[in-house]
Amino acid sequence: MADRASTASPPVRVERSRDTPGTGVSTSFDTNGVRGKLTPEAPLAPLVWFKSGGAAEWLFEPKDVADLQDFLRGLDPSVPIMALGLGSNMVVRDGGVPGVVVRLGKPFAKVAKVDDVTLDCGGGASGILVSSTARDNGIAGVEFLRSIPGTVGGFVRMNGGAYGGEVKDILVDCDVVLRSGELVTLRKADLRYTYRHSELPEGAIVVAARFKGRPGEPQAIQAEMDRISASREASQPLRSKTGGSTFKNPEGRKAWQLVDEAGCRGLRIGGAEVSEKHTNFLINTGEATSAEIEALGEEVRRRVKDNSGVALEWEIQRVGRP
Structure with missing residues (x-):
């Protein structure tokens, strides 16, 4: 591993509040030195594909690598950090994400x-x-x-x-x-x-x-990309609020097939549904909560285990407070 030095502005000073565990905004910041965007109680639902879930206690969008380095250096080690990309393979739980969510922008x-x-x-x-x-x-x-x-x-x-x-x-x-x-x-x-x-x-x-x-x-290369795009469009519910492949493929098996054989195609809990088009996809049919989406996934796992003896593992990340 090679170390690299930062030459950015002085680090942000951060304190972790000890008297409000598990409630509201419990991480406080002195934003001196922060050059990126730091937002408290930032809704995450608009940023993830399922369009559900709570807020980030803090959302940090660094200006550059040095800004990110300085921010983390000044952050109390007890404050949790989570990186967020396009939010395509993630369930953000309804209670939100404690600490700081870091989103890398342009x-x-x-x-x-x-x-x-x-x-x-x-x-x-x-x-x-x-x-x-x-x-x-x-x-x-x-x-x-x-x-x-x-x-x-x-x-x-x-x-x-x-x-x-x-x-x-x-x-x-x-x-x-x-x-x-x-x-x-x-x-x-x-x-x-x-x-x-x-x-x-x-x-x-x-x-x-x-x-x-x-x-x-x-x-x-373009022809191969076109082939892949056409295959995805034909087999996956790309125009739905979804999180991509829900479960990992077990050794020598296909998750979607195990789900289908367990009779889960179209299964619903509240506003969450197992896709009719591809049974390894869960979809938000409208206003599903993250709790409903996660509960549906667990029910699918239970039925697959009962039917085939296979314990499916989540591929989708589930983060935050229930």
Whole structure:
């Protein structure tokens, strides 16, 4: 791991209130030194695909990497930190998220060519931007990112994958701001990837990553991206309020098939429903609460276990207070 120094303004001074545990705004800030946007009690429902859930105690959108480093250095170590990308694979519980939610905006959404087969991607860059930049530069092998509705930071953390590709297949290394504010570079081996999982340090935020593909023809790359897009449109409820694939595929099995065989297609709890189109997707049919969505997922897990003996694991992150 390589350490990098910050040259930004003095760190923000932060205190953790000890007399109001579990209630309202319990983290106070002296915003001197913060150059990004810091918002108290920020609603998260508009920022996630399910369009449900509570507020972030604080939402921080850093101006740049140095701003993020300084902010974290000044933050009481007891204050929890959570990174938020496009919110496409996440249930934010109705009680909201304590501490600070960090959202990487436009300053982190850039993608640049490093060499003939490598891209330097900001942690806030979308899969569409990464795959399109790769196409424009004749870099094949990253087309699968076109199909994942998320950002580079989430891809790296969760070993994002689809249509035969995974981040572990293309990652060279990544820049990560640790909870302490230290900026380090982690190699792929440091993350110890498994299926939809990495050993990224707790509270760490991925601010950039290098992806390596292979030489390709832009026309062929576009054709593969079009094929993937058409396949997704045909098989997934993309125009619904959803969170993507709900459960991990067990070894040698397909989660959607296990859910279907357990009779869960179209199953509902309140405003939450198992998609008729793809049974590994839960959807918010209107005004579903996050509690209803999570309860539906648990009921699906129970029925699948009773029917097949398989204990499905959540792929969707569930965060915050019930």
